[in-house]
Amino acid sequence: xxxxxxxxxLRGAAGLLAVPALVERANAQSAFDWKxxxxxxxxxxxxxxxxxxxxxxxxxxxxxxxxxxxxxxxxPEQQHRQKFAIEFASGRPSxxxxxxxxxVNKLQVGRAKWCTDLRPLxxxxxxxxxxxxxxxFGPAAVTYATQADGRLDTLPLDVDHFIxxxxxxxxxxxxxxxxxxxxxxxxxxxxxxxxxxxQYGFVGRGLRNANMTLWSSFLLxxxxxxxxxxxxxxxxxxPDAVWATQQYARLMRECAPPGANSFNWNECQTTFMQxxxxxxxxxxxxxxxxxxxxxxxxxxxxGYAVVPAGPAHRHSAFFCTGLGISEASQxxxxxxxxxxxVLNKQxxxxxxxxxxxxxxxxSAYANEEGLKGSTFPREYFTxxxxxxxxxxxxxxxxxxxxxxxxxxxxxxxxxxxxxDATAELKKAxxxxxxxxxxxxxxx
Amino acid sequence: MSGNAATHSAPLAPAVATPRRRNYARxxxxxxxxxxxxxxxxxxxxxxxxxxxxxxxxxxxGGHHFVGLDxxxxxxxxxxxxxxxVRTLYFTALAVIGPMVLGVAAALVFNRNFPLRGLAxxxxxxxxxxxxxxxxxxxxxMFHPQLGVLNWLLxxxxxxxxxxxxxxxxxIPTLVMVEIWHWTPLVMxxxxxxxxxxxxxxxxxAKIDGASPxxxxxxxxxxxxxxxxxxxxxxxxxxxxKAFDTxxxxxxxxxxxxxxxxxxxxxxxxxxxxxxxxxxxxVVVFFTMIVGLASLLLxxxxxxxx
Numbered sequence: 001x002x003x004x005x006x007x008x009x010l011r012g013a014a015g016l017l018a019v020p021a022l023v024e025r026a027n028a029q030s031a032f033d034w035k036x037x038x039x040x041x042x043x044x045x046x047x048x049x050x051x052x053x054x055x056x057x058x059x060x061x062x063x064x065x066x067x068x069x070x071x072x073x074x075x076p077e078q079q080h081r082q083k084f085a086i087e088f089a090s091g092r093p094s095x096x097x098x099x100x101x102x103x104v105n106k107l108q109v110g111r112a113k114w115c116t117d118l119r120p121l122x123x124x125x126x127x128x129x130x131x132x133x134x135x136x137f138g139p140a141a142v143t144y145a146t147q148a149d150g151r152l153d154t155l156p157l158d159v160d161h162f163i164x165x166x167x168x169x170x171x172x173x174x175x176x177x178x179x180x181x182x183x184x185x186x187x188x189x190x191x192x193x194x195x196x197x198x199q200y201g202f203v204g205r206g207l208r209n210a211n212m213t214l215w216s217s218f219l220l221x222x223x224x225x226x227x228x229x230x231x232x233x234x235x236x237x238x239p240d241a242v243w244a245t246q247q248y249a250r251l252m253r254e255c256a257p258p259g260a261n262s263f264n265w266n267e268c269q270t271t272f273m274q275x276x277x278x279x280x281x282x283x284x285x286x287x288x289x290x291x292x293x294x295x296x297x298x299x300x301x302x303g304y305a306v307v308p309a310g311p312a313h314r315h316s317a318f319f320c321t322g323l324g325i326s327e328a329s330q331x332x333x334x335x336x337x338x339x340x341x342v343l344n345k346q347x348x349x350x351x352x353x354x355x356x357x358x359x360x361x362x363s364a365y366a367n368e369e370g371l372k373g374s375t376f377p378r379e380y381f382t383x384x385x386x387x388x389x390x391x392x393x394x395x396x397x398x399x400x401x402x403x404x405x406x407x408x409x410x411x412x413x414x415x416x417x418x419x420d421a422t423a424e425l426k427k428a429x430x431x432x433x434x435x436x437x438x439x440x441x442x443x
Numbered sequence: 444m445s446g447n448a449a450t451h452s453a454p455l456a457p458a459v460a461t462p463r464r465r466n467y468a469r470x471x472x473x474x475x476x477x478x479x480x481x482x483x484x485x486x487x488x489x490x491x492x493x494x495x496x497x498x499x500x501x502x503x504x505g506g507h508h509f510v511g512l513d514x515x516x517x518x519x520x521x522x523x524x525x526x527x528x529v530r531t532l533y534f535t536a537l538a539v540i541g542p543m544v545l546g547v548a549a550a551l552v553f554n555r556n557f558p559l560r561g562l563a564x565x566x567x568x569x570x571x572x573x574x575x576x577x578x579x580x581x582x583x584x585m586f587h588p589q590l591g592v593l594n595w596l597l598x599x600x601x602x603x604x605x606x607x608x609x610x611x612x613x614x615i616p617t618l619v620m621v622e623i624w625h626w627t628p629l630v631m632x633x634x635x636x637x638x639x640x641x642x643x644x645x646x647x648x649a650k651i652d653g654a655s656p657x658x659x660x661x662x663x664x665x666x667x668x669x670x671x672x673x674x675x676x677x678x679x680x681x682x683x684x685k686a687f688d689t690x691x692x693x694x695x696x697x698x699x700x701x702x703x704x705x706x707x708x709x710x711x712x713x714x715x716x717x718x719x720x721x722x723x724x725x726v727v728v729f730f731t732m733i734v735g736l737a738s739l740l741l742x743x744x745x746x747x748x749x
Contacts, residue, residue: 082714089503108717112504198589208697259588259609261698267587276589403716413699417611442505 032129038067042334045084045095048074050288050356051158055342062341068334081105088114093326096335100154102145103319107399115153115324121336129340141360145322154322155343156360158351160283161387162217162317166303170278178305182221182247185308189255192278201255203277206416207264208409215412216317216394217281218244221310227396234436236408237429245412245421252416261416273297281307284384288355304383316387317394358384399439407432493723501720514724523700527708534615534704538683541623543676546630554638568628579692582621608694611701618702621689630675637671673744680740684733705729
């Protein structure tokens, strides 16, 4: 038996002193702790919109909960898409967490593997809060965020459902009922249009590219519904596509303000806020500014309805955004904690209750108690719930989405200018088809 | 005067590589290195790399492979690119002629003495100092067909409203209007500098000979001002060809593609569609076009000076 020397005793004592730290570390590896990354920092790049503004208001809450400091930026949507693509391509993006428009950039981000697969993090009990509750996320939104190879590189943050905004005063003045079909919408809008009073029956996006999100609402009402078929071939020059274009064009030409062919959402919002349009089809996220009495003349006089039905179907076009972690990030832990906090039940409820957008957690819609405090009318929530029930993607899941939107969108502008819908769609579809085929080959 | 001219026009001694010169070059070559490094890294390398990319199918977030001159071939059969070229030339022609004519007229006015001339000059050059993006945002609001102040002003005079940038037919003339408002002061300043340097003797002689003010302007002022006007013309032409910020902020190339100039087309190809190879080919063609035009103008300037 070896003799216990002073050195051995000191080593043993030091070992005993280290046990609590080791135990704490072992516990940290097995049990979730919000303070695990205390003192670290996370860089976040968000799209400028009411959802991000809401998060900015509560960042302090996250910092107090985790001890992680947040460096965040909000950039307008189009510029944000360009910025993050360039930064990702450089190999050293400045952000850890990125907000992605899945309807535009999902395939691009997925093919380049720019974002981390979140599944291992979700499965790791030491990294994931027990109340993350993946089952609470709408299955459609999670499926939409999942890449073709099964990777879940973003978690869905919000879904933008297209709805019909109604100026109740204008509609009541002429005793017009809220339209249930696109034909009824045209008839009602036509009856409410009076250019001499600068009053128009309808307003909607006409600007190239942006107009595709509105046009899809019409196409979704047809038998065809989609822009690509099951073989991933472009079908934007079919009789159904022509019908959708003609419906869209007659409404915009005859019932919308002059110049609407260059209107994006902000011009539409201004026109509607000024009380100069009776109907507006656009994303649900505009309810908050429209209901703001300081900015809007229609606050409190707003009606909400589901997008009208087409000849074959009734759908609400949806567009989804998600949050992902940069593959190049050295701070994946803090980044994952940030995403969990953003997507927690309280933040998702806040988004819904303030009219900032439609959350992806189902519990937010079921939380009657939480929604009681909301200033939004009941009609807003019922419209949203019905839109979710009939939701369908508003854009095809293809790589070159922006080029697609520009090409077909230009054709739509030409039709608004009086060109023939069949000829314009044929020309635009022929122009884009090789681009799509090349993209599909590279997939 | 003639002696001076003789001194300036004396031909330089040919650079014969004498042993002394060779020694000089050998000893001091390192002083050229910093400038050489800068030129290679910020001018030569980007250019060579752009040329290299233009011969590749190159997508941001995707791979790249060599395609030879395919991007160039595609470019000259791409209707959208060809139309953007036509629009660029149309826009440039109007955006050069407008400020040149108005700038010269304004300079002639401001060259005369009248009360508060200094204040009037200062006010006149204010647009030039404004940031193009801020200017474009303000004009965007003013062009709004229903809520903009311009149509309200027209209505005060009983003139029907205009669609300004919201109509394919009026969009480029309207954008040119913004350019004229923004850049006429620059032409005015250059011309005013020229006018201040003109000798008075020819005018006095012309007056004695009974020349009318118009004849004085046409036969004295304009020929003497020509070198200054050519400088203004070169600057304006290059500026108008490069115009991007104003057009992008106000119309983003719309309605449809009716104000899509080469710069907007290039930007969309590179940063919206991520086709860096194709965008590089556009850059090469556009650069060649600008260099060609600038060379032509410089040649004209030399002829004017001679």
